[in-house]
Amino acid sequence: MLFAKVAIQWAGSMMAIAGTAFAQVPGSFEVVGDTKVSAMMVFLGNEEKVYILDKVEGNPSQINGHPAWGVEWDIASSTATLMDIPTNTFCAAGMHFPNGSWATFGGNAAIGPGGKIGSMPNPGGVDALYDATYQDWDGRRAIRVLNPCASGSAGTPQCQWFDNTTYVGMQKARWYASTEALADGSIVIVGGYVNGGYINRNTPNVDPAYSGGAAEPTFEFWPSRGTPAAVMQFMITTSGLNSYAHLYLMPSxxxxxxxxxxxxxxxxxxxxxxxxxxxxxxxxxVYPASGAVAMLPLTPGNNYTPTILFCGGSDMPEPAWGNYSWPAINTWAYPASRDCQRITPEPADGSQAMYIQDDQMLEGRTMGQFIVLPDSTLLVLNGALNGTAGYATQTGETPTYGQMPFGMSLASGPVLTPAIYDPNALPGQRWQRFGQPSSIPRLYHSTAVLLPDGSVLVAGSNPNVDVNLTTAFPTTYTAERFYPPYFANISTRPVPEGLPETLSYGGAAFQVSLPIGSFVGDPNEAAGSARVVLVRPGFSTHAMNMGQRLVQLNSTFEVSDNGNILLNVAQVPPNPNVLTPGPVLMFVLVRGVPSLGKMVTVGTGQFGTQPVQAASFLPPSRARPSPAPSAAAANADSKLTAETRTKAVAIAVALGGALIALIVVIFLIKKRRGDKRGSGSLEPSGHIGDATMSAPLCHPGFESQDLVWPYVNGSPQPRAYESESSLGPIVSPARTYSGVGPVR
Structure with a gap:
């Protein structure tokens, strides 16, 4: 029965593999569909859905009588479903909640066609509350919350964006702010513009704190701690070049x-x-230099000590950066940096933190983006050889738009070929160019995010104030999937059993099985290579993924006499600062090839102090004795299974269908049932002890919009509030979420 169960599971995997095998070429970009809005921001909501946000602009796709700027992307079908969002999401920040909901923070004021100030100005006339043409509201204080739901639920109210600053909003207006999740699941929101443009300062910079009201040097928390937003000196020290500051929570x-x-x-x-x-x-x-930045994988081998890697960006002289309006030089003629630096902010030996020169990139990149892959390597893709992010109609050296050589783009020389960085390789050997070039330049407002199958969704590019399909670097709606190196062996993808739904901080270990037939090759070698990793893909925007990190769980293995593998896996390290509560993808890797990722919840699924237990106890690893009669038979059986499976996949791919692979598997099942079973089978026992439960993510029973919020994020019922700088409540009425109807 065990073999039959595994074979059926494997057949399902093979059907998926065979159906897309021609496209899943390692190092290739596969064009997969039309996103309908340009993908300025993306995040993985669950195993089935990616959510895409654009700024307010004249996208051809319409919803409720106005251009759309949000969609739900179905991974399996590569199709986009429009979503209505009342406020302007332009250059917002984002982060997950402990229960798997997501939020975006801030954005821009209301705008109309061509990026002009909206038709209903705010007091003072510098910006607008609302625009009648695009029907967008001021989004600078917005906190938009989404409850990712399963397929078939897109049209239901509880699966729509909750976006109503009458009830839920920040204390301060923030555009280009940064976020980081904290140990209790709450989120700190830092800095941003109030108004502005290219960089966050005037020239001369006589008011580095507030820039005459255009900069916001404070920080605040969500859920609110009930205290006013406080000034962060760092945002004053870094005045000008502090948009989308890089923030990483440390173990301390x-x-x-x-x-x-x-x-x-x-x-x-x-x-x-x-x-x-x-x-x-x-x-x-930071933006607009937009280097590639990521935390390297946290592993038992490095004692979960964070190291941050910085690559690329720009070393333009300080005056060249200009001000809110535009750069002082023609940035597209200035080469991006190749430099890479590492820093371990909290060295385990207590020594002083220092930047350490790392291998240079293969070429300079601005707007290059790191994606942490399940095999603990880092993929960098997108970006340009020259210039910076941002767009403008002129520079200090080019006074008119007609003279701009690349339209509004401030970058040139798209880098189309990805590269792989291996943090564990020897110095001088860490970078490798990998794959074929994409045919689509991905410059300003491009995005990328890891998917559950280990591929990477790549989308966006729009260095334009409004939709422009004819300029040098046009508004881009085409999405691609990139296939990393491990897709060369994807037919050997492991099929683990017993993956949990939730994880705790410390506590009893759990067990994951890899039955014979769910992996290939020698069981001892496979078990010795097995790793269990948690990947948080993060909120992707502006060449960064807020919240992205990889944590490898400690594990040992047992190999039975008949070749079944049982992994004893530790819970998350007993420190929520290492991995904050919320959703992660769990992968099991064998010989560097990841299983399909499963979305699991770390922690209680609620805001608040997380329970912490002692670190998990793991028994020592135990390999299968060799030689032994039962072992030899099981090994032969394993080889037969592997060889037959490989041949079946080859046949299925050659004929372009999964049915043949399934027939072969049925034959193997019947043959296996006729054989005598080996002894020493190991079955997963799941958690050895109680597991914490997460809050449910979907609530189909709720039909009233008023009942959605308390179940979206697990926080108290929101109340209307008054901003310290306004005469009354900040109002951007939420639209009805039935898919039709006027603004309420």
Whole structure:
């Protein structure tokens, strides 16, 4: 029965593989569909859905009488379903909630066609509350919450964006803000513009804190702690070049922050900053230099000690960056940096944190984006050889739009070929160019996110103030999937059993089985290579993935006499600062090839202090004895299974269908049932102890919009509030979510 069960599971996997085998070529980009809105922001909502957000602009796709700027992307069918969002999401921040819901924070004021100020100005006339043509509301204080739902639920109210700043909003207006999740599941929101453009300063920079009201140097929390937003000195120190500051929670509970060329450790509870060394060469990594930045994988081998990698960006001289209006130089003629630096902010030996020169990139990149892959390598893709992110109608050296050589784009020389960075390779050997070039330039407002099958969704590119399909780098609606190196062996993808639904911080270990037939090759070798990793793909925008990190769980193995593998897997390290509560993809890898990722919940699924137990106890690894009669028979059986499976896949791919593979498997099942079963079978026992439960993500029974919010994020019922800088409640009435109807 065990073999039959595994074979049926494997047949399902093979059907999926065979159906797409021609497209899943390692190193290739596969064009998969039309996103309907340009993908400025994307995140993986669950195993089936990706959510895409654009800024407000004149997209051809319409919803409720206005251009759409949000969609739900179905991974299996590569199709987009429009979603209505009342407020302007332009350059918002985003982060997950503990129960798997997601939120975006801030955005821009209401705009109309061509990026002009909306038709209903705010007091003072500098920006607008609403625009009658595009029907968008001021989104700078917005907190938009989404409850990702399963297929078939897109039209139901509880699966729509909750976006109503009458009830839910930030204390401050924020555009280009940064976010980081904290140990209790809450989120810190840092900095941003109030109004502005290219960079966050005037020239001369006589008011580095507020720039005459255009900059926002404060931070606040969601859910609110009930205290006013406080000034963060770091946002003043880094004035100008601090948009989308890089934030990473450390094991100590402090936050590593980097912007401009400055670096700190920040005790956000007490608002105390500890300076760390400046970025060598004063290379800028934040927007609009937009270097590729990521935390390297956290593993038992490095004792879960974070190291941050910075690559690319720009070393333009300080005056060249200009001001809110535009850069002072023709940025598209200035080469991007190749430089890479590592820093371990909290060294385990207590030594001083220092930047360390790493291998240079293969070419300079601005807007290159790191995607942490399940095999613990880092993929970099997208971006350009020259210039910066952003767009403008002129520069300090080119006074008219008609003279701009690439339309509004401030970058040139798209980098079309990805590269792989291996953090465990020897110095001098960490970079490898990999794959064929894409045919689609991905510059400003491009995105990428890891999918559950281990491929990467790549979308967006729009260095234009409004939709422009005829310029040098047009508004882009075409999505691609990129297939990393492990797709060369994807026919050997492991099929684990017993993956949990939830994970705790410490506590009893759990068990995952890899029955004979669910992997290929020698069981001892397969078991020795097995790894269990958790990947949080993050919120992708502006060449960064907020919240992205990989944590490898500690594990040991047992191999039975007949070749079944049982993995004893530790819970998450007993420190929520290492991996904050919320959704992650769990992968089991054998010989570097990942299983299909399963979405699991870390922690309780609720905001608040997370229960912490002692670190999981693991028994020592135990390989299968060799030689032994039963082992030899099982090994032969394993080889037969592997060889036959490989041949079946080859046949299925050659004929372009999965049916043949399924027939072969049925034959093997019948043959197997006629054989005598080996002894020593290991079955997964699941959690050894109680597991915490997460809050449910979907609530089909709720039909009233008023009942959606409390179940979306597990936080208290929101109340209308008044901004300290306004005369009354901030109002952007939520639209009805039935798919039709006027603004309420």
């Amino acid at each position: 509970g402090k936050i590593f922050a980097q912007a401009n060329f400055s670096t700190i450790l920040w005790d956000y509870n007490n608002n105390i900053e500890t300076p760390l060394p400046d970025m060598p060469g004063r290379i800028i990594r």
